[in-house]
Amino acid sequence: MEQQPTGTIHALDSVQFNEEIQGIMIPAPAPENASSFTALLELPPTQAVELLHLPDCDGTDSGRLSCCHVSVNQKPYLQNSSNGNLTFPTNAALIERAAKFSVFAGENTSPGEVRLFPAVSGLNLESVKNEPQETDSNPCSTQECVSDPAVENKNQRNVKRKEREKKAKPSSKKSKSVADETSGDGEKLPYVHVRVRRGQATDSHSLAERARREKINARMKLLQELVPGCDKISGTALVLDEIINHVQTLQRQVEILSMKLAAVNPRIDFNLDRLLASDGSSLMDSNLPSMVTPLMWPEIPLNINRPHYQQQWQLDAFHQPLWGREEDNHHFMTPENSLLSYDSPANSASLHSNQLKMEL
Amino acid sequence: MEAQQQNKRRRVYSMEPNKIVQSIFARNYLSYLVSALMKIKENTSSSKDHNDICKNVKYEVEMAMVLSAQGFAWSNGLKVKLQREHINNVATTEGDNNLGMEKDSVREDKEDEEKMKNLISLIPGGEEICDEQVVNELESYIKCLQMQVNVLQCLIAETC
Numbered sequence: 274m275e276q277q278p279t280g281t282i283h284a285l286d287s288v289q290f291n292e293e294i295q296g297i298m299i300p301a302p303a304p305e306n307a308s309s310f311t312a313l314l315e316l317p318p319t320q321a322v323e324l325l326h327l328p329d330c331d332g333t334d335s336g337r338l339s340c341c342h343v344s345v346n347q348k349p350y351l352q353n354s355s356n357g358n359l360t361f362p363t364n365a366a367l368i369e370r371a372a373k374f375s376v377f378a379g380e381n382t383s384p385g386e387v388r389l390f391p392a393v394s395g396l397n398l399e400s401v402k403n404e405p406q407e408t409d410s411n412p413c414s415t416q417e418c419v420s421d422p423a424v425e426n427k428n429q430r431n432v433k434r435k436e437r438e439k440k441a442k443p444s445s446k447k448s449k450s451v452a453d454e455t456s457g458d459g460e461k462l463p464y465v466h467v468r469v470r471r472g473q474a475t476d477s478h479s480l481a482e483r484a485r486r487e488k489i490n491a492r493m494k495l496l497q498e499l500v501p502g503c504d505k506i507s508g509t510a511l512v513l514d515e516i517i518n519h520v521q522t523l524q525r526q527v528e529i530l531s532m533k534l535a536a537v538n539p540r541i542d543f544n545l546d547r548l549l550a551s552d553g554s555s556l557m558d559s560n561l562p563s564m565v566t567p568l569m570w571p572e573i574p575l576n577i578n579r580p581h582y583q584q585q586w587q588l589d590a591f592h593q594p595l596w597g598r599e600e601d602n603h604h605f606m607t608p609e610n611s612l613l614s615y616d617s618p619a620n621s622a623s624l625h626s627n628q629l630k631m632e633l
Numbered sequence: 634m635e636a637q638q639q640n641k642r643r644r645v646y647s648m649e650p651n652k653i654v655q656s657i658f659a660r661n662y663l664s665y666l667v668s669a670l671m672k673i674k675e676n677t678s679s680s681k682d683h684n685d686i687c688k689n690v691k692y693e694v695e696m697a698m699v700l701s702a703q704g705f706a707w708s709n710g711l712k713v714k715l716q717r718e719h720i721n722n723v724a725t726t727e728g729d730n731n732l733g734m735e736k737d738s739v740r741e742d743k744e745d746e747e748k749m750k751n752l753i754s755l756i757p758g759g760e761e762i763c764d765e766q767v768v769n770e771l772e773s774y775i776k777c778l779q780m781q782v783n784v785l786q787c788l789i790a791e792t793c
Contacts, residue, residue: 297686409679479681482746486745486746486749488718488770489749489767490745492767492768493769495772496768496771496772499771499772499775499776500775510744510745510748513745513748513749513751514748516752516771516775517748517751517752519775520752520755520756520774520775520778521755523778523779523781523782524778526782526785527694527695527781527782527785528691530694530782530785530786530789531687531690531691531694531785532690532691533789534670534689534690534691534694534785534788535683535686535687535690535691536683537691538670538673538674538686567682580750614734
């Protein structure tokens with residue numbers, strides 16, 4: 274990526290922007306710190322740009338940017354809270370990086386806007402090792418910002434640069450309080466101006482809060498897979514409700530079952546359970562399936578560490594109750610249901626135990 | 634995590650340690666719980682209050698959970714909570730948390746925040762989990778809860 278002469282502002286920026294986005298998105302760093310940008314950094318480009326709410330993203334080769342253009346219009350909940358403007362959570366790490374490869378130091382801020390300002394001279398560009406593409410385009414874009422009289426264009430580029438930096442920024446632990454510097458001097462300290470959506474507070478705390486929340490929201494997808502039936506639900510609120518319900522249900526079930534267990538406790542025939550318990554420990558060392566014939570079914574999930582016998586035991590579990598265990602036959606109806614539900618962790622765990630073996 | 638094979642003893646480092654814990658969770662849980670229940674049964678005299686038995690069983694159930702899934706933040710939180718309760722001899726129920734989910738809020742993001750906070754409060758020790766780990770902790774907690782329920786159901790069905 275070379276620094277191109279300032280041609281048409283829009284086209285130049287968008288072209289550079291696209292390539293940088295593609296180059297940057299590939300080595301996307303894993304979020305590991307507590308700063309507010311990490312989630313945004315790990316977000317796929319569509320989501321990250323959604324947050325940026327690019328008003329007129331040019332149709333480009335990069336599908337991501339065009340996606341962002343589309344998705345921005347289709348995200349009502351973002352727009353509800355944004356009312357047409359963008360929000361930039363602040364991050365001191367980004368500030369620092371921005372400072373490293375930016376050109377100009379300060380600029381007027383339009384009322385109601387907090388804008389992104391790198392503060393350090395562009396001579397530091399060469400010293401920046403990461404993502405040289407970004408450094409090349411940054412001074413260009415910042416220069417654009419200075420020279421461009423149109424406020425919207427400036428904002429747009431700031432948006433783009435901000436997005437770029439957010440995506441490219443490797444994680445580092447910085448306090449969010451650096452955002453407090455946004456209103457003040459841009460000359461001496463690196464800081465980050467953040468654009469906020471209309472109607473929302475520019476308070477650093479609320480910005481940080483919002484960033485944090487957005488980061489958590491970004492991980493809701495993972496949670497959706499946990500709770501059965503959640504992937505059909507759209508909207509974070511409903512998914513959260515579902516998860517909360519699920520957790521509460523599980524906890525109540527545990528309670529109820531423990532009460533039942535307490536009621537049953539005196540009558541428990543612990544012979545079988547003793548056998549089970551002893552087998553449970555001995556199973557760690559031995560692979561004799563014959564030892565566990567009395568109670569095969571709970572052993573199935575217990576034997577996940579021994580893939581050799583897994584399939585055999587899974588088969589046996591289903592056969593045993595039918596054939597041999599007359600006194601236990603009627604008990605196996607319900608446990609089998611739980612066995613079936615056990616199968617999924619068992620199967621997934623078996624895969625990993627196989628992976629484990631391969632690691633040896 | 635260590636996986637012992639029959640003939641060789643090698644240390645295996647999984648690429649997904651969570652899965653290891655979950656895969657042996659059931660066995661650990663069952664062994665802990667059964668031995669604890671046996672002790673309770675042996676110690677139980679006929680004069681003992683049913684409530685006491687309930688409390689003991691509940692304690693053992695949750696302690697088995699803690700011991701079977703060590704390494705998670707919620708496991709520690711649960712342990713702390715259990716120790717506190719054991720000292721005070723008070724049996725609290727997690728399901729009775731007042732979540733205040735009917736809060737009315739104009740802004741959607743605030744509702745989401747509230748709900749997220751509620752969700753985190755459901756996890757034992759959830760308040761102290763840093764945001765990065767919330768999802769991981771939630772995932773492991775939900776999975777372990779499910780396994781716990783399964784194990785308990787099996788146990789009860791077996792012994793009824």
